[in-house]
Amino acid sequence: MAKVVAGDGAAFGTIVERYQDRLYNAVYRLVGSADDARDLLQNTFVKAYENLGTFRGRSSLYTWLFRIAVNTSLSHRRKRKWLQPGPGGADEEDQAPSAQVADPDAGDPSDPLVAAETAALVQRALDGLDDEHRTVVVLRDIQHFDYHEIGEILEVPTGTVKSRLHRARLMLRDKLKPLLST
């Protein structure tokens, strides 16, 4: 890390290699679009490179990168929402994903098709959450950060993380109830 801060491009390249998948995964789950996620991932690393000087080592590099990624993604989402009101917003949120599950009991979770469909529904349910709840769920249940780390990334107290996560899971539970039985 010291090398990176000192301007060692090679070290930064290693960082990109090491974290790109995890960051991409998180960003994709936050924005729900592969195209956007690719651009946002790139922007995240570019911002990180440009702001290496602000990284003081208080948090881990991993959480610092995630902070940038989350902020970038949420900012992008807000802009997108502002530019394209309607699709992806409240309309989708109101739409119950469960209505699209043809026959949950018939599907074998190990079946790739079923798994893909399930994944799409879960992603849709995620998209239906507001930013702060979606973010905390992604960081915890997909990226498996602990509460303290999530608090660092989002710069909120751990208690807030806890309550937010609980609410987010309850909302998701309601949205995904048909899937839970499987």
Place this chain on the structure above:
Amino acid sequence: MLCEQTREHLSAYLDRELTVELAAAVRDHLDSCAECRTMLEELRATRDLLGRLPVLAAPEHTAQDVQREIERRAILAGAHPAEEAPRERTLPMERVRLWPRALAVAATVILSVGIGVLAYLTNERRGSPTQEAPSPVLREEVRVADTTPAMRKATTPPAARESSPDPGAMAQDKRHRGLEETNEVAIANGRMGQPPEAAVAERMKEKGEGLAFPPVAAAKPAAREGKGADAYFDSAEQAAQKNMPKLAKEKADSLGGPAKPDALAITGAVTEGALKPAQGRPESVPMVPDKAKAAESKSGVLDLQIATAPTEEAMGGKAVTKETPLAPAALAEKPAQLPSMGAPAAKPATTTPGPAPAIAHAMERPAVVPAEKPAGGVDAGEKRLGQPRAGKTIAVPAEQPPTTAFGAAPGGTAVAKAPAADGPPALGSAIRAVTVTSGPAAVQQALVSVSRGLGRIEDLQAVATRENLRQAEYQLVLVADSRRTGNQALEQLFRSNGWEVVARRGENGRYAIAKGRSAGAGSGTGNLSLEERPAAEEARPTGFYYAAPDGREDTWVVVTDRDHLSRFATQLSQVDALTVSTDSSGVFRSIVDLKRENLRRQTAVGETGRPKAPREPGKAEAGGGEAAKPRTTPEPEKDRTAEALDLEGYQIAKPMSPAADDGAKALGDAAARANRGKLAPADAPAAPGQQAGRGPARSDWGLYGGAAGAPAAPKAPPGELPEKWYRNGVGQEREEHYRQAGLGARPATGNQVLVVIRVRPAEAKEAARESVPAESAK
């Protein structure tokens, strides 16, 4: 514990984030409450659903894309990531100071990246190569998307990728199911959403350590160069075989040296070729400098030909330093600018001793320097050329001495190679480049790049900020009845001087390359043959129409040489439609005096002919003599100091050496050839001694040098003019003067200067008139 309290803690209980005491209390409640247990199971199932989502891999080439973006921003910002970034990080005030520039750059970056991404995505969805792309950047991206199988894989729709469960996801799922076993496991699994480290290691092993950040990747600047070059030549080979030797010979002859091709041409359908892999070029050849030669042998296509400067031997004991004050920053800066991430071999050459590799730029004016100066080495180059203000001298290691090799992007988008086998003979390895990254010199550089078809308007706009323009040394403020009439009069004056407006703002507020601009013999620039082109461009100033953001004035940005500027100033003094405001820089303010003198003579003696440029009493002979005979020895410092207090300081348009004078004469002759068929300067109010259709001649110094018989001008009060206007002399002498005066180095741009001309409407005229002597008001 009540149900309500318990439920609030269920998620945290699930995640083992409760204290031991609280967890025990929750557990106790759960043992006795089925409803809460159900809720816990639902939350667990919800969490598991999320945990089973497929783990997506980042798109291929993410690292390369990141690197390109970083490079691109660095180029646009004119910064050197390897050197300036750390300083910016440690000096907050520096960053604050850079904000205005950063904002301007950011706007451009966003625009450019947006266009690029849009085109990229569009093309990606279409799945077919773009036949025509508006910008090199775009073309490059398109090519990567179309020709790299790995990229296609990476851009597979997410749904398709998700549908195939990958081992990583399965493994994660298995891990996830055991999440609750212990806190240790939970903590460990806190990282388990990550793809397996083994996979990362495997990928890095496949790619090679750091390959994701190749050392050079100068494809974008190369492609950008190629954009302009495409307009000029049918093919790179044709240009190299037909024109290069002639050009080189002409330039070498003009320098009095042997007929060695020291000139260079940036030629060839770089991006065109990149889009046509069927031509035999390897689809994806990772290009790094030391591999350029290999690529050359593979492709056999001359993509970007850059001849090197001749060795000292070749130039008969003279070392020729290539100045590239006007080279596109993207071309010259990039190789050394790269962060060289993951590429140990890509150390910036600024630390490389020995013969200085560098990048030469087309059509630049060579400056002859004494051979005893150290040859090679960046430092030597800086000494000779003078370090541009806030600029950089950079060099790139040239593994193959005669070749200035630009490595291309990993996709092999563009290749810079040595001249073809039957092309000009190989020259020395000592080539160097000076590029300017900020300040007015950057505007000058960008403007000339655009005028040559090598730069983009966007890049010019990015640097033509108010701040940069305000720093320009030559500021001319004109007041007209209206902006329209003022602009028309000004443009007429430009045309009479043979200046061309290369870009102007259209009705839609966008800038565009001026249509139908010509640069010799009535033909468009694009049709100008290679032999004519350099000389014509050297001699031809360029203009850039730039609308000031405040909307109260129009701004013209002009690059011209001092000779033309002198003549222009003289002519301007005779144009009634334009009033020179005292807001102008000192040399232009003296036009007010000139006008006053003209009016005084007209009223006292009558109209006896064309007004002549005034001369300072007692200086006529000396000035004329110097005009006729170039000064070869620098004046003592005290004399220059004395000059700094009177008008003789304007006599700056002097060749600095006989050799340079010969070169200037050759250029002037070439300019005269190029001017054939053009509106001769004589059609407009001409400066004393000016010859129609001629390029800058030593007797055409007008206001600065004056001509024999010119009436004496009233001497300007000492101290009235800004000190900067007395930075007289050219070349080394001027540089020395600057250095000793502690003014910092000046960009060694030969005789060319950047002039910012502002045209203000009538509202401001009254105020300006007050500053004009009473005679002119009559």
